Amino acid sequence: MSEPVYLDYNATTPIDERVLEHMLPFLKNNFGNAASSTHQHGWIAKQAVDDARRQVASLIGAEESEIIFTSGSTEAINLSIKGVYEIYKNKGNHIVTVKTEHKAVLDTCEYLAKKGAEITYLDVDAEGLIDLQQLESCITDKTIVVAVMYANNETGVIQPIEEIAQIVHAKNSIFFCDATQAIGKADVDVLESGIDLLCLSAHKLYGPKGVGALYVRRKNPRVTLSPLIHGGGHEKGLRSGTLNVPGIVALGKACELAKKETWDNNTNISKLRAYLEHQLLDIPGMRINGSTRSRLYNTSNICFSGLPIAIGTAAKLIAEWSRHFSVASGSACTSAIPEPSHVLQAMGLSEADSYASVRFSFGKYNTQEETEQVVKIIKGTLL
Numbered sequence: 001m002s003e004p005v006y007l008d009y010n011a012t013t014p015i016d017e018r019v020l021e022h023m024l025p026f027l028k029n030n031f032g033n034a035a036s037s038t039h040q041h042g043w044i045a046k047q048a049v050d051d052a053r054r055q056v057a058s059l060i061g062a063e064e065s066e067i068i069f070t071s072g073s074t075e076a077i078n079l080s081i082k083g084v085y086e087i088y089k090n091k092g093n094h095i096v097t098v099k100t101e102h103k104a105v106l107d108t109c110e111y112l113a114k115k116g117a118e119i120t121y122l123d124v125d126a127e128g129l130i131d132l133q134q135l136e137s138c139i140t141d142k143t144i145v146v147a148v149m150y151a152n153n154e155t156g157v158i159q160p161i162e163e164i165a166q167i168v169h170a171k172n173s174i175f176f177c178d179a180t181q182a183i184g185k186a187d188v189d190v191l192e193s194g195i196d197l198l199c200l201s202a203h204k205l206y207g208p209k210g211v212g213a214l215y216v217r218r219k220n221p222r223v224t225l226s227p228l229i230h231g232g233g234h235e236k237g238l239r240s241g242t243l244n245v246p247g248i249v250a251l252g253k254a255c256e257l258a259k260k261e262t263w264d265n266n267t268n269i270s271k272l273r274a275y276l277e278h279q280l281l282d283i284p285g286m287r288i289n290g291s292t293r294s295r296l297y298n299t300s301n302i303c304f305s306g307l308p309i310a311i312g313t314a315a316k317l318i319a320e321w322s323r324h325f326s327v328a329s330g331s332a333c334t335s336a337i338p339e340p341s342h343v344l345q346a347m348g349l350s351e352a353d354s355y356a357s358v359r360f361s362f363g364k365y366n367t368q369e370e371t372e373q374v375v376k377i378i379k380g381t382l383l
């Protein structure tokens with residue numbers, strides 16, 4: 001039996017062969033500790049980490065000194081929001097975020113709420129976009145951070161990042177942006193867009209799992225954070241612990257490739273997505289969830305709303321399709337009983353429509369032939 005077609009690139013990406021090749025020596029001969037300053041093994045590791053820091057910074061328009069390596073976006077999100085909360089206590093305890101953020105942001109906010117933080121959860125409209133007026137009016141002189149993601153992992157919807165940054169800065173607050181899904185797909189530049197804190201993760205851009213980075217702005221304004229992890233003072237004291245040199249080197253390479261190749265990938269991938277959506281329009285009641293004007297080029301969240309769908313039917317279809325292709329459901333299957341997606345519900349979808357939604361996310365290894373196969377199977381099941 002042939003391998004199922006992979007259409008779940010927003011969950012994770014396969015590692016690029018060139019990234020793997022670049023990383024392997026650091027799992028073998030170049031095993032040194034980047035903090036060992038007395039010998040060549042350490043110097044080689046340190047040089048490789050410095051190079052990777054430059055590659056990550058260069059992809060997002062930052063300075064090398066503004067990059068902190070982490071275990072991924074979840075850690076970077078925790079470090080940002082908890083780190084700001086701890087340091088800016090004297091200013092206030094108010095945090096603003098959005099109902100459609102990733103659970104890493106929402107759960108961190110919920111945790112801080114139990115510690116005394118006041119959280120405002122912004123609504124989104126039917127397209128998944130926030131209302132800038134609502135944002136502006138809820139920021140007070142007690143607002144220490146505003147956390148809005150660049151692009152949503154379920155729908156691909158891209159928020160108006162520059163406008164958000166302007167509003168946040170005009171009110172003297174800090175803008176944290178979860179760019180996990182946008183990096184390598186959208187042209188993200190922290191200076192141009194006015195982002196103060198940004199997280200990214202290697203496994204969403206053809207690197208390995210378990211490594212990521214946090215950008216921390218050093219000037220205009222300088223952002224200060226309190227660390228989550230103490231001991232050793234690595235990463236300017238913000239993230240202690242022996243550096244994951246192979247992972248960091250791989251992240252650097254993945255960023256270098258993303259910078260060079262994003263445009264080529266975009267055009268091919270957006271054609272595949274357009275083909276899929278166009279073909280599936282024949283299915284009665286098929287609808288795209290989220291803005292089609294402001295969306296990542298690889299993501300398609302489709303509601304098969306015309307079908308007589310009972311709760312869980314999309315999940316059953318996905319299970320049936322999984323022999324042929326891999327996609328994600330519009331429900332969070334983190335618990336035994338699948339819950340309807342909090343993202344789709346915030347956009348106003350009914351519970352039944354959330355359960356009838358499927359996320360297709362394409363990547364650079366997908367082909368037209370694969371997409372045609374997938375369309376054929378879906379139509380065979382649903383028409």
Ligand code: PLP
Binds near residue numbers: 152
């Ligand atoms: N934020 C978004 C938008 C994501 O899509 C993910 C991963 O799915 C994360 C955060 C968490 O990233 P990581 O797996 O690196 O912890």
